[in-house]
Amino acid sequence: MRLPLTYVVAVLSYASCVRSSFSSQCLAFNPQNSIFNATLTVREYVTAGTNILFPDNDASCGRPSQAVSVDLCRIALHVPTSNRSSITMELWLPETWQGRRVLASGNGGIDGCIEYENLAYGTQHGFATVAANNGHNGTGGHDFLNNPDVIIDYAWRSLHTSISQTKSLASKFYGNTYQKSYYIGCSLGGRQGIGAADRFPSDFDGIIAGSPAVDFNHLYAWRASFYPITGKSTSANFINASLWSTIHTEVLRQCDTLDGVQDGIIEDSSLCHFRPEALLCSNGTTANCLSPAQVDIVNNIYSPFYGSDGKLIFPAMQPGNELLAASGLYSGMPWPLSQDWYRYVLLNQSDWDQATFDLADAMLADEINPSNIRTWPTTLEPFSSRGGKILTFHGGQDQQITSYNSPRLYNHLASGRDASSTQLDEFYRFFRISGMGHCEGGPGAWAFGQLGGSPAVGVPYEPSSNALAAIVDWVEKDEAPETMTGTKFVNDDPTMGISFQRNHCRYPRRNTYTGGNASNPDNWQCKYV
Template identity: 50%
Template structure:
């Protein structure tokens, strides 16, 4: 196989053809789609699909990797040409790539990211963007599924995961877009959360001219330390059959209730939401069993009413920052308020899948590595290896700033997978390393904290604001005030930077049941503050950014 490498594209890619203009009629568009030959415009690629999708199509994904969890069908709202390719990134690695080109193209290009350690094309984001008229691209990030075994003894796959897959996806898609429509886009955008958020940050650092606007939500930056922090929870809470294991019901009941008792009303409203977890100094010792309770073993069941001294210490460790042997902070603490979901994902008495596979296959290349043995030696090893250059803790964004790029980040304040304290830490780090005030940094990067939001979406707060195709896609207006992607467009194309992002809270977190309330989310370091009379707690006017 001939492999080509050149400065403006990814490994194995070359622009080899000119573009054609997109026709206007339905039959013409269908013909154009089915006659399009992507392999004429990119070298060394293998076509896997070329589909014309008509409006109203209920698109399913029967070949979706099982470990990615089931993907909901996509409703196609306009005529779309779906292109699938396998694109090599080295002589032993490749990406599965898709481009969705809508007939009613808005002249914009959008690349989507991934999640976890996957491995999984997020079709809800792809259909969301293409339905809004974006020429949209995606990839599997260099391997299939959420398991990490593909990293084993193959640093090229790890490098794809770290940054190369997205860059390849982006460059390839731009070549095909120009060939398909006969002209290049007006502006280029990126949308991603979690690992997708980290990918967006990595693009701003490594390839500052790839995108005019980047939406990087809940970014999994400082990635190796994030995986170390996640691995550490299993060594703290222990296995589910250990004598002092804290049951999920205790975390989501007794402990969560006490956290809410101590911290819910710090913002002046009792609503089941800790608006700013950094203000919550939770004291778990208030749950310590009395002598009588110890005799009755009131701690021993799922309906526990107190905690043993050992359990109290476990809770303290869970909510403590993670330090290295040198006393340096490696990762901030888990924020109070996340425990209902975190007890299912992180404190469940089993090793966390992502960190287990990361250390087994990317760090140690040893499938027998035992996550119960995790210690500071593993932390030192992952720092030394930094598989694929994945760490993503930039010193500055000077290239992105000089290129005129804009970036919006957001983070749910009860995220159970990535500490919501880490994005402010990154924002402060960049401000300091670039010698910028917050006002200066806001010229090209704005960060919004989202009270009551879980990981990337969901939760009891006003957590729907157009950040993904998962929830409220139709119910949330595509306006700069209500939709973060629309806000990014307004900033890039009109120079109107967002001061707030208004989130929507649906009744029972179900968009079909209608809107319960909306709330403006504040740009960091401002804090959402209740300024009402104590009666009306949901009206937007009762909250201010102070």
């Protein structure tokens, strides 16, 4: 049926009027008047489909632009946090404010990089979304040197300040009080989420905390320990990327079929007790095998890290991540994040050499515990008692933070609360994502809306398969996620279709193959075993 021309013109005129009204609302908003000493640096109306450019963004952050899918009002503010530090925060306000929800995004590493992809992701689903730079710009730690105030911003103040201001500013902009507050982050962002629940239990109602960098001081010591173990890339016993590929093949030979399926994915790496001795060179063979010294290196990498007092500093690295870690922690190069943390925060010694790292350095990190950054809560009782919910996850092939640390945190909380898994699950649910690297990537079904950017956001916005939708339903409908369905796209490209899916289980349940087509998620069950 052909619509009358007058009707079509009226509809287009109305849409144009609404768009013009929101644009005017945006350009008339003066958020800096509500924040002491704040400076407005950007205020612009952005239409759906725009690719926003960030010419002044620190190049090390690697985010020169960001496409947006909805009409929004973009606000950027410079906000002082002390007499010698400040944060830059970006608040993106979508035209349609769904459920009067606000969302904050975390950061990564030791960086001060705004995660624009999470701003776009949040506004796509109607959240007033904020992200901040943690009090400094770029991925390095130079700005921490001799400035404890910047360290405070990094440890907690940047996130707390930005979400506190967002609640107020969003309510003023839309003329309605916000209803619920959410958080999304991975790695350092995971630590920020857990830390916020501990330090400021009323900041968020729902938190997505992926691959959390908790027990932060010990984590950065553990990471620093790899360089002395592997040796320099020029050392005689160094294991290069090609040999790590051989080791990975042997890991899969020993452990891939423990779950009953040969698919290149170790469903539960805690069952894999890898023996590198199987690759020991013999009978004069020197290619694609390990020398005795190299066997010792591999065994050290896959062993827990203990202090001189015999107490655990950090759990062992899990096997299965060799292809990813070969260019990172196993590369025969200093781990830059740990090096900067020791140089500019712990030691104030800009020429410190990570090759000298020893147990004394490891113990020093936790003794100093700058700005109480450790993040190792015992109960999270104030957060849970007000109805807060945490959805956390960790990839089984994480190449930067061992996936064994997240069960350790879960068990630590259960012990601190004297709670059973059923009781802990009332507010804290942890999902092990088999075949996923650090926050994303890997051979597993790893896309489940856990962070902005493709392909994680290529899944439907439904609680069963999208972490952001799941945390909203848990908070607002008390419908907790039983499993989290992950999707593996062909070539990790949502436009090429789905390769397979898997229902990832909440800890301590284990995903168990029951027979049939392993690509069918219904042929796996979550069991206590």
